[in-house]
Amino acid sequence: MADEAQGAWSEEAVDYFLRSQRIRTRDGAAIRWFHAANSKARAAEAARSDVHMIEADVLLRGGKGGNGDPIMAHPPETDSDNTLQEWLKEIVNTNKGIKLDFKSLEAVRPSLELLEDVKQHLRQPVWINADILPGPNGNNAVVDAKGFLDTVALFFPNVTLSLGWTTGWHPDKHNKGYDWMMVKEMAQICNTLSQPVTFPVRAALVRQSLSELCWLMQQSDRYSLTIWTGKEDVYSVEDLLYIRENFDKSRVYYDILEPQNSEFKKAIGVEWRGQESRLY
Structure with missing residues (x-):
């Protein structure tokens, strides 16, 4: 059973959900997210929903430098009505993949210890996420790359890694994208890894980073992109379609907000019916 769980953890999410007949085609856009x-x-609500992947944020109670239990919250919050232990109890017996987003290195080890306690029950994709490099308009408040990767490898050497950049977006000026230095530094960090790696990239910054991100994706067939967006970001369905046209459909996931999510799915012919995603 543990081997079966570990196998799913290191399997591309699109392949897992295709194999389990929850999507009908090898297309990352068919996978539905709860953010x-x-x-x-x-x-x-996420556990009851018809999504495929559930994303949640983990930090230590008390925030950065805190030494409390791992809790489910996104900065600037430092407290929550939900601990990671309780969250896992809620989600572990669903058929949904999980993505845990870490905002500090301190939270990683105690969280992975809790995850280890339930690993024999988790037969779905598990992604472990952290921003490990500064990116476009980003700050230096990154999770230490070596510390993060070493800690994850100690517990779960096969888990899917989601490795991102800190970013910012400004509505009143031209926003530069991911530059060559950023993608080459990421490639160097990842070239010794053997498990699947997905790179979360901000939707509003991808169009101006096409050459750089195409190059990054060419470095390994284990790499994918996860498109995400900030609440205030301005981007269009055309931007999403541009991404779709320029990358392998099986290697791009879309964890995006409404209304663009529904508009994008409609534009590409994805229809949601109950527990499955049908792509026409």
Whole structure:
């Protein structure tokens, strides 16, 4: 059973959900996300929903430098009505993959210890995420790359890694994208890894980074992109379609907000019916 769980952890999410007949085609856009399932109410809603992947944020109670239990919250929050232990209890017996987003290195080890306690029950994809490099308009408040990767490898050498850049977006000026230095530094960090790696990239910054991100994706067939967006970001469905046209459909996931999510799915012919995603 543990081997079966570990196998799913290191399997590309698109392949796992295709194999389990929850999507009908090898297309990352067919995978539906539930974002920021942090509170008890949000986690319960996510568990009941028809999504494929549940994303949530983990930090130590008390925030950066805190030494409390791992809790489900996104900075600037430093407290939550939900601990990671309770969250895992809610999600572990669903058929949904999980993505845990870490905002500090201190939270990683105690969280992975809790994950280890339930690993024999988790037969779905597990992604472990951290921003390990500064990116476009980003700050230096990154999770130490070596510390993060070493800690994850110690517990789960096969887990899917989600490795990103800190970013910013400004509505009143031209926003530069991911430059060559950023993608080459990421490639150097990842070239010794053997498990699947997905790079979360900000939707509003991808169009101006096409050459750089195409190059990064060419470095390994284990790499994918996960498109995400900030609440205030301005981007269009055309931007999403541009991404779709320029990358392998099986290697791009879309964890994006409404209304663009529904508009994008409609534009590409993805229809949601109950527990499955049908792509026409």
